Amino acid sequence: MAKLDGWQMTAPGQPLSCVSREIPALTPDDVLVRVAGCGVCHTDLGFLHDGVRTRHPLPLILGHEISGHVEEAGRRYTSLVGQAVVVPAVLPCGDCELCRSGRPTICRSQIMPGNDRDGGFATRVVLPGRFLCPVPGAGEDADAPLGTAPGLTLRHLAVVADAVSTAYQAVRRSGLERGGLAVVVGLGGVGTFAAQIAADAGAVVVGLDVDQRRLEAASGLHVGLALDSRTVPAKELRARIAEFARASGAPEAGWTVFECSGTAAGQRTAWSLLGYGATLMVVGYTMEASELRLSNLMAFDARAVGNWGCAPDLYPALLTKVLAGTIDVASHATLRPLSEIATVLEDVRAHRAARRVVLIPEKEVR
Amino acid sequence: MAKLDGWQMTAPGQPLSCVSREIPALTPDDVLVRVAGCGVCHTDLGFLHDGVRTRHPLPLILGHEISGHVEEAGRRYTSLVGQAVVVPAVLPCGDCELCRSGRPTICRSQIMPGNDRDGGFATRVVLPGRFLCPVPGAGEDADAPLGTAPGLTLRHLAVVADAVSTAYQAVRRSGLERGGLAVVVGLGGVGTFAAQIAADAGAVVVGLDVDQRRLEAASGLHVGLALDSRTVPAKELRARIAEFARASGAPEAGWTVFECSGTAAGQRTAWSLLGYGATLMVVGYTMEASELRLSNLMAFDARAVGNWGCAPDLYPALLTKVLAGTIDVASHATLRPLSEIATVLEDVRAHRAARRVVLIPEKEVR
Numbered sequence: 001m002a003k004l005d006g007w008q009m010t011a012p013g014q015p016l017s018c019v020s021r022e023i024p025a026l027t028p029d030d031v032l033v034r035v036a037g038c039g040v041c042h043t044d045l046g047f048l049h050d051g052v053r054t055r056h057p058l059p060l061i062l063g064h065e066i067s068g069h070v071e072e073a074g075r076r077y078t079s080l081v082g083q084a085v086v087v088p089a090v091l092p093c094g095d096c097e098l099c100r101s102g103r104p105t106i107c108r109s110q111i112m113p114g115n116d117r118d119g120g121f122a123t124r125v126v127l128p129g130r131f132l133c134p135v136p137g138a139g140e141d142a143d144a145p146l147g148t149a150p151g152l153t154l155r156h157l158a159v160v161a162d163a164v165s166t167a168y169q170a171v172r173r174s175g176l177e178r179g180g181l182a183v184v185v186g187l188g189g190v191g192t193f194a195a196q197i198a199a200d201a202g203a204v205v206v207g208l209d210v211d212q213r214r215l216e217a218a219s220g221l222h223v224g225l226a227l228d229s230r231t232v233p234a235k236e237l238r239a240r241i242a243e244f245a246r247a248s249g250a251p252e253a254g255w256t257v258f259e260c261s262g263t264a265a266g267q268r269t270a271w272s273l274l275g276y277g278a279t280l281m282v283v284g285y286t287m288e289a290s291e292l293r294l295s296n297l298m299a300f301d302a303r304a305v306g307n308w309g310c311a312p313d314l315y316p317a318l319l320t321k322v323l324a325g326t327i328d329v330a331s332h333a334t335l336r337p338l339s340e341i342a343t344v345l346e347d348v349r350a351h352r353a354a355r356r357v358v359l360i361p362e363k364e365v366r
Numbered sequence: 367m368a369k370l371d372g373w374q375m376t377a378p379g380q381p382l383s384c385v386s387r388e389i390p391a392l393t394p395d396d397v398l399v400r401v402a403g404c405g406v407c408h409t410d411l412g413f414l415h416d417g418v419r420t421r422h423p424l425p426l427i428l429g430h431e432i433s434g435h436v437e438e439a440g441r442r443y444t445s446l447v448g449q450a451v452v453v454p455a456v457l458p459c460g461d462c463e464l465c466r467s468g469r470p471t472i473c474r475s476q477i478m479p480g481n482d483r484d485g486g487f488a489t490r491v492v493l494p495g496r497f498l499c500p501v502p503g504a505g506e507d508a509d510a511p512l513g514t515a516p517g518l519t520l521r522h523l524a525v526v527a528d529a530v531s532t533a534y535q536a537v538r539r540s541g542l543e544r545g546g547l548a549v550v551v552g553l554g555g556v557g558t559f560a561a562q563i564a565a566d567a568g569a570v571v572v573g574l575d576v577d578q579r580r581l582e583a584a585s586g587l588h589v590g591l592a593l594d595s596r597t598v599p600a601k602e603l604r605a606r607i608a609e610f611a612r613a614s615g616a617p618e619a620g621w622t623v624f625e626c627s628g629t630a631a632g633q634r635t636a637w638s639l640l641g642y643g644a645t646l647m648v649v650g651y652t653m654e655a656s657e658l659r660l661s662n663l664m665a666f667d668a669r670a671v672g673n674w675g676c677a678p679d680l681y682p683a684l685l686t687k688v689l690a691g692t693i694d695v696a697s698h699a700t701l702r703p704l705s706e707i708a709t710v711l712e713d714v715r716a717h718r719a720a721r722r723v724v725l726i727p728e729k730e731v732r
Contacts, residue, residue, distance in 0.1 A: 302672050
């Protein structure tokens with residue numbers, strides 16, 4: 001019987017342990033994916049360190065940001081064998097009332113790898129085949145150049161499974177319009193892409209962060225104004241953004257704020273930027289609560305919209321933009337060997353990783 | 367020169383004072399409305415006691431929930447003279463970019479009587495004529511029965527100007543569907559109507575309040591389950607609502623919660639009811655902040671939507687429902703003489719008023 005090697009979480013706060021599992025016979029609905037890369041997300045750290053519970057009991061192999069090749073398939077998906085795919089981080093059932101009414105991201109039978117079942121910090125992963133997103137033009141070699149974006153490989157596309165697609169759905173769902181003002185709070189693993197996607201949608205983009213390196217690199221994300229939200233006081237922040245909006249011809253009402261930092265401080269900053277007709281997209285996650293005046297939503301006729309994952313049907317159009325280099329993924333992802341997962345998780349937790357990290361199974365690292 | 371008598375706010379915390387004002391010559395865009403009734407709203411108490419600032423400097427005649435007759439009109443609105451009208455609490459300009467793009471409630475040139483200029487706690491009020499909503503079938507007598515709803519008069523329709531219409535827009539904007547679950551937090555001046563309107567939209571309605579009288583009267587609002595949010599613990603509240611939803615055939619995801627209490631406690635209760643795909647409509651207002659876990663919106667793919675006023679184009683359809691008695695306004699409004707405004711404001715502040723109070727100019731009280 002075939003095996004997979006992976007890194008499993010056994011208990012909160014404990015180091016991941018390397019484990020070898022037998023791969024069971026595939027159901028007609030499942031496929032076996034050979035992992036090309038699996039991105040490290042703050043959600044993984046949430047499970048490990050912040051008390052967020054995995055839906056499947058521990059032990060569990062974490063990792064939900066996966067690209068790879070379909071190696072074997074159950075009866076329904078044999079046509080996928082050999083295909084390079086991006087695995088949507090949220091795999092809905094496709095059949096329930098919620099799925100059929102266009103709300104797949106809240107499907108109660110959804111499978112999120114590394115949460116509902118073993119995930120992608122492994123050599124292989126078993127997944128439902130239904131909503132995997134084929135990568136056009138990708139062959140067998142996970143390190144071959146892809147599309148026309150410099151340096152892009154199938155391994156980098158792991159990041160599209162969650163960070164890029166979550167940002168993409170958030171921008172789509174926000175109703176951000178051409179010429180509108182987008183403020184991205186937190187230019188990290190998700191914000192990096194939210195800024196680029198907002199710019200691609202024709203918005204004028206402001207980026208806020210507390211990290212000097214990120215602020216300096218912000219112009220590469222099409223951010224027109226980058227401000228340090230730790231040193232600029234909230235009131236001045238708002239005034240400077242308003243001034244920038246005016247100078248850029250963006251409307252003074254109806255700002256769209258993307259909270260991508262997943263920190264309480266970032267959320268408070270984002271909330272303080274709510275004005276008339278504003279939309280706050282809550283993209284990042286933290287367990288921490290904040291003191292907020294909820295009535296501001298009423299007074300400003302504004303809204304706060306949560307965003308969980310990305311509907312599978314949005315992936316193909318997004319992938320086209322990534323392959324064309326319209327959204328630059330390769331420059332914002334670092335490939336590291338899966339065996340270094342412990343160090344990588346510590347680096348990400350300590351904010352030492354300047355870019356999204358993709359772990360790749362060791363034997364295949366080049 | 368004609369005069370109007372009204373009650374003006376001179377300073378926070380001070381009693382209103384009776385004042386007589388000369389009515390200036392009307393501009394081509396304005397009309398003079400003889401007040402039939404003006405409802406008392408918590409917003410008025412916010413101005414008086416809670417530090418909310420009026421946009422127009424004090425002194426100012428308060429009151430923004432007005433019905434009446436057009437007595438005189440500027441050149442553009444002469445056809446309205448003699449017409450009975452409901453005055454939308456938020457009167458947009460109709461010409462700006464926001465108005466033209468379908469966002470009139472955030473029009474930056476909007477006029478809210480009793481906030482941007484003198485309001486309806488008066489015998490007469492000068493207003494822009496553009497968006498006044500004519501009352502079909504109403505004659506000169508403000509006390510004549512209207513439509514087919516028992517006990518309904520033009521005076522009661524003051525409540526439609528804000529309390530009923532705000533609830534109406536909130537329900538429309540929420541996307542509440544037939545068969546869906548609506549939870550109304552606070553069965554007071556606005557929640558009373560939110561419950562009825564949600565029921566009229568085909569929803570299964572739960573009502574929460576802390577007042578025993580209101581909970582007992584809730585079945586008259588088509589509330590199927592009424593719970594005391596002060597005595598039932600948050601977790602049990604949620605469980606009982608879920609049980610009721612199941613028994614009523616409502617979906618378990620996608621609840622719509624209407625926060626109408628305008629209290630921090632009500633907002634925390636409403637927030638605690640957020641689940642998968644939920645929509646929280648923030649309809650009530652309080653200056654008080656609350657400790658909230660904003661990330662719940664992300665984890666539940668949920669949203670919180672503020673609602674300021676009601677777009678003028680929604681009033682005619684709403685008025686039709688009120689005149690037909692589909693939404694019962696007369697039973698939920700009490701007429702009181704304008705001269706008793708001081709007592710009424712104290713009653714409302716102390717939660718002694720069981721129903722929405724409409725103040726009517728004294729000489730016309732019957």
